[in-house]
Amino acid sequence: MARPLTSEPALAAAPPQGKVLRTPPKGQRVGTRKQTLWIWLFLMPTIVLYGAYTLYPIVASYWYSLVEWNGFQAEQRFVGISNYRAVIADPAFWSSVKITLVFMLLVAPARILLSLLLAIALNSPKLPFRNLFRTVYFLPVVTTTAIVGVVMQFVFDPSSGPVTSMLRLVGVEQGIDLLGDSGTALTTAAAVYVWKFFGITMVYWMAALQTIPSELYEAARIDGAGAWHIFRHITLPLLTPFLLIITVLTVEDTFHAFDLMQTMTGGGPFFSTEIIEIYIYRWAFNASIPQLGFASAAAVLFGVLVMVVGVLQAWALYAGRKSRRELS
Template structure:
């Protein structure tokens, strides 16, 4: 009987695949390309409208230029000398510091008290109250300034009507009186940005274990003693950071102050930012070189505050390590 020979099966063709390492490299490069593709518009706009004006201001501070003509005359540090010799500049520095002293303590202390109340788990609707107090933060600052002009209108404003209900005979021009304009603007600024400082304190309070306060109450400590000997020492590192952040924030009140008072009356609310704006854009003959020199000096001042902020962060971290 003849034997049947069965041919051997033909092996299936193998598909060449890239090694896993090479595939991960390709995926990583694709992700990098997409990341840069999405970041490029932001980087271009940031460079054009933020970095370039900052760098250009250093050059403009060394020239005499009105912003309209093409000619720029190099004057060196003459603009800086003129700014430092201008009494109005030092008046704006003083007003800025007074504004900071009015705003920063009020924001820090009042927001701390409110944060302690809103941090209590026994408070009903505490999330609603947190949202209500934070709403002014997300409101456009310029709109708030325009609305506050109507609120404090001495003729027909709601605040004047409220004072008349209390028995006042006439309205008080809080924004038109040089003695009350800065205090009124400071109060509005505190109300506007009160919520962000409150959020800082709420975040700090939530780092304190509830067991510590419960143990203090078991030992007979009252609310004030528990705050003084338990809560306050643990909040000390955060107090330093929040203070520096709040102080630095008070130096950027241009939009609110410009829309509420415009630096008046009689320059009583002219902070440094409005002083720079007046010379750069509001003067009959703009002096961009002079204004740029004032802006550079103001930038150095803010940089010093930023250095203090960095130092505060280092001190706070060391304090937290010692407490832990």
């Protein structure tokens, strides 16, 4: 009987049928380690900076919220949850929460609805120079927010600003101080905020519109459907999953208006535009005796509010994907 061509040692070394050797050769393993080391080397600056300027301040804020500290002395007296009790008992804190929520209600619907209408117009292939218009509407987003706030102070200047000049042209002789009046300051700041970040929401909607098949619009036009019926029965139902996501993203974004509000109004007049971030800043850096522990406790409570919005965002993403799968 003839012996098999394959030797016994080779058979012993061969893997079982249906299985593949997963261990790479020795030279390949060395190359993989070198690649991993290079990856971590290039990531190290980001890791160090993110840890020093993001992770560490977050962790330190939780500790500072439990101590009494003015930021100048080395001594930190542990007070437990006393700072949280003081923040919750402060009427100014709840006033800042109310102002933040009112600001959100002014900004979020305007950004969502106006940007949707504009995105639909800019998504039309029949619109001339639509790429130019997209760039123009997105340009304020890349402008430095602090600079925008400073410029807007001159724009709304009641004595010589462009807005006052335009009002004089229509017969209004007395200048209107939109940023100096407690009744109009928050609304004016909200309008500027909508203009500043309008392009981000518009890009969200344009990306969502790109997912709708053009064949649906062509079939609807062939059947004689008008623009309103196409929007109501095709565009709006297919955009509903994205509406949840974009709404949560926009609402969460409105909680971070410190740089614009600080440069435009500084929380005034008479604390009428003091959102939570400015409230925290006032106690931490702008008070005669800084109260970093008190401010940190307010910051932690503000973080809880943002965390709740983040949970809603995760739920919206899940609901949007589920609804999208059902529609498809």
